[in-house]
Amino acid sequence: MKDNSITLTQQQLAELIAGLKPPADVLKGNTMPYGSYLLKWYFNHTEWTPKTKETYKGMIDNHIIPRFGDVMMSDITFEDLEDFMHEKGKTLSPATMEKMQSCLIKASFRDAMRQHYIKENPAEYLRPLRVHNKTKRALKDEELNDLIRVSHSHRLGYTVPLLLGTGMRRAEMLALTWEDVDFATCTIYVNKDYVSTARESLIRETKNEGSVRAVSFPSYLSETLRHIKERDKHSFVVSQAKQDKRVEPHNYNRLFRSWCKKAALVGVSPHSMRVMYCTIANELGVSLDTIRRQVGHSSERMLITHYLKQRTNQQQKDAARLMSDFMTHRLIVA
Numbered sequence: 001m002k003d004n005s006i007t008l009t010q011q012q013l014a015e016l017i018a019g020l021k022p023p024a025d026v027l028k029g030n031t032m033p034y035g036s037y038l039l040k041w042y043f044n045h046t047e048w049t050p051k052t053k054e055t056y057k058g059m060i061d062n063h064i065i066p067r068f069g070d071v072m073m074s075d076i077t078f079e080d081l082e083d084f085m086h087e088k089g090k091t092l093s094p095a096t097m098e099k100m101q102s103c104l105i106k107a108s109f110r111d112a113m114r115q116h117y118i119k120e121n122p123a124e125y126l127r128p129l130r131v132h133n134k135t136k137r138a139l140k141d142e143e144l145n146d147l148i149r150v151s152h153s154h155r156l157g158y159t160v161p162l163l164l165g166t167g168m169r170r171a172e173m174l175a176l177t178w179e180d181v182d183f184a185t186c187t188i189y190v191n192k193d194y195v196s197t198a199r200e201s202l203i204r205e206t207k208n209e210g211s212v213r214a215v216s217f218p219s220y221l222s223e224t225l226r227h228i229k230e231r232d233k234h235s236f237v238v239s240q241a242k243q244d245k246r247v248e249p250h251n252y253n254r255l256f257r258s259w260c261k262k263a264a265l266v267g268v269s270p271h272s273m274r275v276m277y278c279t280i281a282n283e284l285g286v287s288l289d290t291i292r293r294q295v296g297h298s299s300e301r302m303l304i305t306h307y308l309k310q311r312t313n314q315q316q317k318d319a320a321r322l323m324s325d326f327m328t329h330r331l332i333v334a
Helices: 010-020 034-043 050-068 078-088 094-114 141-151 159-166 170-175 219-232 249-262 270-283 288-295 302-307 309-330
Strands: 187-190 192-196 201-205 213-216
Touching (some): 034 050, 034 094, 050 078, 050 094, 050 192, 078 094, 141 159, 141 249, 159 170, 159 270, 170 192, 170 249, 192 249, 270 288
Antiparallel strands (some): 187 213, 192 201
């Protein structure tokens, strides 16, 4: 039987393969638009919270893709990105700019380098952006008094001294159930957040491992919280008036803004109470490590966490006592 198969020499085979494959130095980024890569990279981050994903998706859709969506990754230069950030900086807040640069643009291009889409990272030398958070300012005693005074008559007015006296995040406070409150030891157990997205409000785990903690609260709050628990007879520490449901984060923000408006306070938010807790506790001589543990900032190494637990617990009690004295003698809390 005649063999009709075609026999190729090694040279002919090599030439055929070379004709079918792109040259070895051709990168995937030469044919991959940045918008396509960015969306693929975004959807692979399943560990992000719904709120984070919503925020980042808005930045991608509204800012990055309109400028770079159809541009090949390998064609984007440092100058392109620098001009883009400079232009966006005219209309976007510093905090938004920082997130867009660090968490999206820089991070995605680093990933593209690892996966050999590009040879050089055009975002590598983008300069860090300085963020000035207007809400992070220290309030004067009279300003705190004004805020407490105007909010006092509202059924949720107790939340101002609760935030101020514990350093909790607003989302942590709104997530609390009465099962999280130990009146015998004046301790609140923080283990969850209540956050809102454009579509829903949801309970989630706290921001990081260090955020799961026992928070000491001043003794003057104990009587107040007992009264609220008996008055509302609801499951949640901060509940709606007529329903056993948590107060929605956006509704609480709106309420807090109304108090600030009545008190003629500018640049003040629920987060300002957390800042003031840290400021006042530091002025009263509480150690920075104790303050950090109380408010649940990023943890240090496990050695410190475990071996200083007994001492730290006592220091947090001391901090709560000092805060109680401060609130009683310098602020209106009744």
